[in-house]
Amino acid sequence: LPICLFVAKHEFQTEVNQLLQLMIHSLYSNKEIFLRELISNASDACDKLNHLVLTDENYKSVAFEGKVQLSFDEEAKTLTIEDSGIGMSEADLVEHLGTIAKSGTKSFLSQMSGDAKKDSHLIGQFGVGFYSAFMVASKVDVVSKKAGTDTAFRWSSDGSGSYDLDEAVKETHGTKITLTLNDEGKEYAARYGVENIVKKYSDHIPYPIFLEYEDTERDDEGKETGKIQKNEQINAASALWTVPKADLTAEEYNNFYKSISNDNEDPLKYVHTKAEGANEYTTLFYIPKKAPMDLYRVDYKPGVKLYVQRVFITDDEKELLPTYLRFVRGIIDSQDLPLNVSRELLQNNRVMANIQSASVKKVLDLIKKIAKDAEAYNEFITEFNRPLKEGVYQDHANKDKLLELIRYKSNKVDGWVSLAEYKERMGADQKAIYYITGENFNNLKNSPLLESFNAKDLEVLIMDDEIDEIVTPAITDYKETPLKSVASSDAADELKTEDDKKEEEQSAKEAEGILKKMSDILGESVKEVKASTRLSDSPSCLVSGEDAQMAQMAQMMRSMGQEMPESAPILEINPTHDIVKKLETMSDDLLFEDATHLLFDQATLLEGKELKDPAAFAKRLNKVLANAI
Secondary structure: OOOOOOEEEEEEEHHHHHHHHHHOOOOOHHHHHHHHHHHHHHHHHHHHHHHHHHHHHOOOOOOOOOEEEEEEOOOEEOOOOOOOOOOOOHHHHHHHHHHOOOOOOHHHHHHHOHHHHHHHHHHHOOOHHHHHHHOOEEEEEHHHHHHHOEEEEEEEEEEEEEEEEEEEEEOOEEEEEEEEEEOHHHHOOHHHHHHHHHHOOOOOOOOOEEEEEEEEEEOOOOOOOEEEEEEEEOOOOOOHOOHHHHHHOOOHHHEEEEEEEEOOOOOOOOEEEOOOOOOOOEEEEOOOOOOOOOOOOOOOOEEEEEOOOOOOEEEEOOOOOOOHHHOOOOEEEEEEOOOOOOHHHOOHHHHHHHHHHHHHHHHHHHHHHOOOOOOHHHHHHHHHHHHHHHHHHHOHHHHHHHHHOOOOEEEOOOEEEEEHHHHOOOOOOOOEEEEEEOOOHHHHOOOOHHHHHHHHHEEEEEOOOOOOHHHHHHEEEEOEEEEEEEEOOHHHHHHOOHHHHHHHHHHHHHHHHHHHHHHHHHHHOOEEEEEEOOOOOEEEEEEEEOOOOHHHHHHHHOOOOOOOOOOHHHHHHOOOHHHHHHHHOOOHHHHHHHHHHHHHHHHHHHOOOOOHHHHHHHHHHHHHHHOOO
16 A cells, blocks of 8 residues: 555656557567567666675665566456566656657657567567557556665556556655556466466566466366465576586577667577686677667667676776677676776776777687678678678787678678678779778769779679778778778879870870860869870769878768868869860860869769859759750
8 A cells, every 4th residue: 555645747758658559559479579578678687686695785784685576466357567676766667668759769669660670679679678568458557676775666558648656655766667557468467377478588587577376276086176276486596507508409599689778589690608717707699680770879878788707897998899889689608707887997997908809809710700700790781791891990919810700891892791701802903992982872883983993893892881981091902902992183193004005195195285274273172184095985973082091081080970180082074075074175264164073073072062152053964955955
């Protein structure tokens, strides 16, 4: 019974209300995950109290025996989940159940597709698992008492937009959740429905899960003699990572992954390692099939939990693995770290550094194994190519390994290309691995800068990921073969034969007058206007006016948000193109000036850059069109 008659009514945060409506009306495809989510929360609450009891003087006197208790009432259609964990205060209930603090909530809501199966997959990923209870319940009551305090509180809601909060009576610390089941959830007020879900998803939760139920007693002839109340443990309650690999099945590994990642799909691959010697520890790492939804958010949730001697320490430490491996899910359990390890100690601890180094090696070796299966690796690289590229820039010690794992697109083949495959296809006389960077694959593949490379049947890597502009300058070479941008002023020079050079000299000489005239018109907009032998179909293109090293450095600094003075590009003109030939004989100076600016603007647009004066471009284009029509 409530201690006082006063009940405070609170409105849900707008995003929570939206979420509840989706839970209630949309997500019935995989509704059994509600119990996995609530048991996972209960286990986390036990983990947190266990850690405090062992490390915090304020909690040393708290009697702690971690367990989860389940019970149901078939007639009343209720299911109860109770834990002996840390519990929640009044403020905690408001913060955790009335609002969603995670800034990605709106992103989560925008990802909801209306496809029930896909949408249910998102629930756990965005840390909103508690609300999945409303898929099966018309009302949810939560009574919680925080360890070390004297007062319990009741939170109650039917999911219609508000919740009630008042004081309650609870003898022990922990949280008790009672679901009044709706028509969709009434099957869960039964022994076998509950037991099967627990064994499927939560068998290796490291705390015992008990189920209280009424059993029928029978005599030797099978006749019913009465009813008896039983309370039996229904899970293995062994930390899965401590079980020998030989004793575990793929299904057990996959179900454990789902319980710690809140993912409904099996992982792509996993690796389980027990290290002995100078440092003793166990790791279990999973590669998901799909990227976590917060992968590119600053406030992403780390996927690896740290334990010390099976005692949970933290699931919020971003330094357990390098940030480029933030998509990895799993467990690190050390025998050597102190139980009261602090964040500062984690960051400056030799044991932790050794574990991290070995863990990165294990994960990269696992990815290398995935790469042997072309179909599986295509699935992986579609999701995680960009984080691996971040690693090339961040992790110098593993740079060579990462270079073998990253993939690019190409002007020659469909799908993904490795640097090793590119190098294997290089001609004997080819001096560099050529690439082009930008934001749109089709624009890059059809860029005028590729015309001479296509004409000579040379492969060019098409780097259309925004991070390429930061990472590629850090690569410099692959197995002693330099990487060279096709936009650099000297890239095309390497392709020229002696005949090409003679032709270029002759073209430049013949076009000397028109080139100077164009240069005078464009002024400081260009470093130079020169005749080009790299173009065959296009009348003009822009190339970098800086030497390759300076251009890469400037590009990298701009990509990182640093202000760098724009260097004027070189405008290359194709002397054999019909437009240029007509300009050579043009007597109308104003029309010549408009055409010059249009050639420069056209080349700028093909580079994927914005025009400085779009209105002037449109005005000139209209004038030229009016003369042509």
